Amino acid sequence: MAAERLNGIIRAFEAGKPAFTCFAKVDKLTAQEMTDAPYDGVVFEMEHNPYDVAGLGDALQYMLNRKKIAETGSIAPSVTPIARIPANGAEMNQFQAKQVLDRGVYGVITPHVSTVEQAYNMVASCRYARPTGAALYEPKGVRGDGPATAARYWGLSMQDYYARADVWPLAPHGEILVGMMCESPEAIENLDDILANVPGIGLVLIGEGDLSQALGYPRQYEHPEVVSAMNRIVEVCHKHGVAVGNPHTNAKNVERLIGEGYKFLMSAPTRSYGVVGQGRELAGY
Template structure:
């Protein structure tokens, strides 16, 4: 089994660098364009866009670039595919996490996670079952066993896929990133307990849109109450050494966001490649 880090987003985090990503529609053309984009990762958006697992599988195949694999000698994707599933934390639809992972994504972002129970379920849904007493046992895995397509997409044997298809940073060699979206006052109130009691959360992505709605200031991202709520999220994440992400990164705010400690920075696809270059320069790489 290769020791090469396959997940480029995790690779950036481990190097102490921010990861630059974007949301993308689940379609073949976008997937093909993303393959040569300057991002560390791409999040296929399946919450507000149709939940189409078949289309996701096709998109992932279009992200494969045999020329790049031959030149680098590595099956690690040049841009790491993740997926945001439609189920909110309270819905606990584990099958959606299972299905997108079985297609081959390297991470799952769950919207509207607001309690310890919901966060625990989000992590457990991305883990295979282990024997009682095994290392890194909790959260107890509940992902169903069906690895053939994902192992083939990752370019690994099934035994090697099993070894790598666990959640980071709970399992240091794991390649799956579990992200929870924090986008309500309840979630903010519970975030400290969540991060203290749920191992395996690799990313907290702030849902600015829904959070601003819940606070009574729809999309007024500069309103003091919205800014204060986001600042609290960042502080709690820093306390627990968990990566915090911002979904609305642009040329005007990228310097501020990096300075404030955001390490998962999402910009608009294609037309915002310059933001990635600007952000990497500010981050020193």
């Protein structure tokens, strides 16, 4: 019998369905609101909000609903928590991915990833080391070993956590989703090479705000040049079979986004449950 899929975002992707998500602040009240929300996942936002690892650990605990765990028998939160870290890809950071994963999140989104080297480091930071020549060796894992808190949060022994704490879809059994923000002309120019040469990227999330700034049309998301750039990102992601995300999903654009093949749809938290219902109906579930 196959092990229960813990990551609800990956579960949606594997079923050929879009995943509905939102950004959220790292605090207990927000986490409680997210516990019973209709989303597949929640992205704890620590790029523009404070980087608060202790607060993240508390928020994750408040997302556990013991009643639902007892009713469903599932050990995972109903809404899958992942985190966006503050360090840009060019900073070649590793410790922030390690720390949020050690708290128990099921994925990491890194902003401003623009090159193959940056993308490789992003994925490597989410993987444990393994012997040279081992299966799925690349990208070579550099995540430091400290799994106790995460294993406890996932409801697994440390050995079972090791077995499942790898990046999807590189490791089909992996429960960790690695997402890169594509938000500059350089990133778009290099995206084909990135996705062709760096296995383990499960999501490309378009950064519409920064992309529109870089193109000279700040937050003019309907401007033809901005739309063209976003369409290019979608095209390259579809070519490589990688899910592409939009951070500004609403009632007016959800039908179009689903039709264009976006698989990671982010709407405003708590106020946009209707958008999620509308999107699920359009996607046929």
